[in-house]
Amino acid sequence: MFTLSVGHLLGLFATLAAFVALAVHAARKVGSAEGFSLSGRRAGPTMIAGSIAGTSVAGASTIGTAQMAFSYGITAWWFTLGVGIALILMACFYAKPLRASGLETLPQYLTRHYGRAAGLIASAVSSTGILFSAVASAISGIALIGVLFGLVPWQAGAIIAALVIGTVFFGGLKGAGLAGLLKMAAIGLALAVAGVAAAIALARVPDFSTVFPFDPWFDPFAHGVSQTIADFVALLVGMICTQTYIQAMFSAVDTRTAARGTLVAGLLSIPVGLPCVAIGMAMHAAHPDMAAIYALPVFLVTEVPPVIGGIGLAGILFSVVGSISGLALGIGTMIAGDFGRGLLKIRDGRALLWLNRFAVLAVTALAFAIALANAGSQVLAWNYLSMALRGAGVFLPMALAVFRPGHLNGRRAAVSMALATLAAVCGRFVFHLPLHPLFVGLAVSAVVIGAGLRRARLRQA
Structure with a gap:
């Protein structure tokens, strides 16, 4: 357990108070399902950037990056670099057609192009993948709260779950967006100060080249070229297929705003990893026997x-809360929109609002139950599985719907989503293939889709 001074507690709880105040403020302006899930489609670029960055810059971008840098060095920067590049690609190529659709969820977009079966499969697959990402954030948050305050896992989990529910259960996307802006400000301030301190500490390391030889500390491919590229591509594909980020685009007042907000979020995400890398390496030099996952919080303390340290700790906590909030809201929106409105034919706006809210509550409870049952598991393992499930079956049909609409048969799209996702899961858990599960799924998806496109061309000939 860390010893927190009065200054740490002041910064921590003052930021927490601001966080709660923003959630309450947002809740007062939510009176409909669309206002809850899409901010009434009036979100500006700042709110969109806050919503996206509040979810994408989470425990993996901060604690996880410092943790990897503690053991491997600069290769840890790949994560936030990939997050930023994925968001920039979404801003450049996906924001306009997605926002112009006027829809609410990614499965609705796929339903428009491929039919209801494809939309329902995409909703189920995406929800499962996003849930696993929420589990990863929950595991990180439970460890952080537990070590800061000496709490047992269920107590730490209860605190974080309460913060998640307070953020998104009442305020929806607007609450998540406001919290994201506050979180980015807190993390930016703390990491700017901590990054400079870490750089100074590294400059003072005696015999620097002996302590930090090029391999592995300054080798960007310290984990191997193929593994690094596989993880990077998985990150790009998984993020592009995530309802949470697409939902923020749908909430924009227009297509230009959607692109601008997403671009800002991407540009904000890229540099976050650099001070975390410096902090991880500085803590390795000072405390080489320390558990790597505690590198960032210990440095801030x-x-x-x-x-400043207290504000930073609050920012890290909010990064976990914001990530789980945004991910749970993404699932809740798909449940309310795709199953409530689409399958069950619920038309009452208030009923859809409460269905969305209770779906968020259920997802949060489930994520923490799984996290508590797997408290000792690897966080990145859950993230990689999440990315594989999000992108393996959905990425190629989604890309065709965006860039070549009308070319893929709806039945073929649905079959490809189902088989590709099944192949990714079986390749990982049943056959234990050495390939990344994402690429197993993409290969199956490409074969099924390619056969369908070829058959369509032969018929036309």
């Missing part, structure tokens, strides 16, 4: 001014 011991090496920066207490109030």
Whole structure:
């Protein structure tokens, strides 16, 4: 357990109070399902950037990056670099056609192009993948709260779950967006100060080249070229197929705003990893026997001014809360829109609003139940599985719907989604293939879709 000074507690709880105030403020302006899930489609670029960055810059971008840098060095930057590039690609190529559709969820978009079966399969697959990402964030948050305050896992989980519910259960996307803006400000301030302190500490390391030889500390492919590229591509594909980020685009007032907000979120995400890398390496030099996952919080407690450190700890906590909030809201929106409105034919706006809210509550509870049952598991393992499930079956049909609409048969699209996702899961858990599960799924998807496109061309000939 860390010893937090009065200054740490002041910075932590003052930021927490601001966080709660924003959630309450957002809740007062939510009176419909669309207002809850899409901010009434009036979100500006700042709110969109906050919603996306509040989810994408989470525990993996901060604690996870510092953790990897503690053991491997600069290769840890690939994660936030990939997050930023994925968002930039979405801003450039996906924001306009997705926002112009006027829809609410990615499965609805696929339903428009391929039919209801494809939409329902995409909703189920995406929800499962996003849930696993929420589990990863929950595991990180439980460990952080537990070590900061000496709480047992269920107590730490209850605190984080309460913060998640308070953020998104009442305020919806607007609450998540406001929280994301506050979180990015807190993390930006703390990492700017901590990054400079870490750079100074590294400059003072005696015999620097001996402590940090090029391999692995400054080799960007320290995990191997093929593994690094596989993880990077999985990150790009998985993020592009995530309802949470697409939902933020749908909430924009127009297509231009959707692209601008997503672009800003991407540009904000890329540099977050650099101070975390410096912090991880500095903590390795100072405390080589410390558990790597604690590198960032320990540095904030011991090496920066207490109030700034407290703000930073709150920012990291909010990064976990914001990630789970955004991911749970994405699932809740798909359940309300695709199953409530689409399958069950619910038309009452208030009923859809409460269905969305209780779906968020159920997803949050399930994510923490799974996290508590797997508290000792690897966080990145859940993230990689999440990315594979999100992208393996959905990415290629989605890309064709966006860039070549009308070319793929709806039945073929639905079959490809189902088989590709099944192949990714079986390749990972049943056959234990050495290939990344994402690429197993993409290969099956490409074969099924390719056969369908070829058959269509032969018929036309």
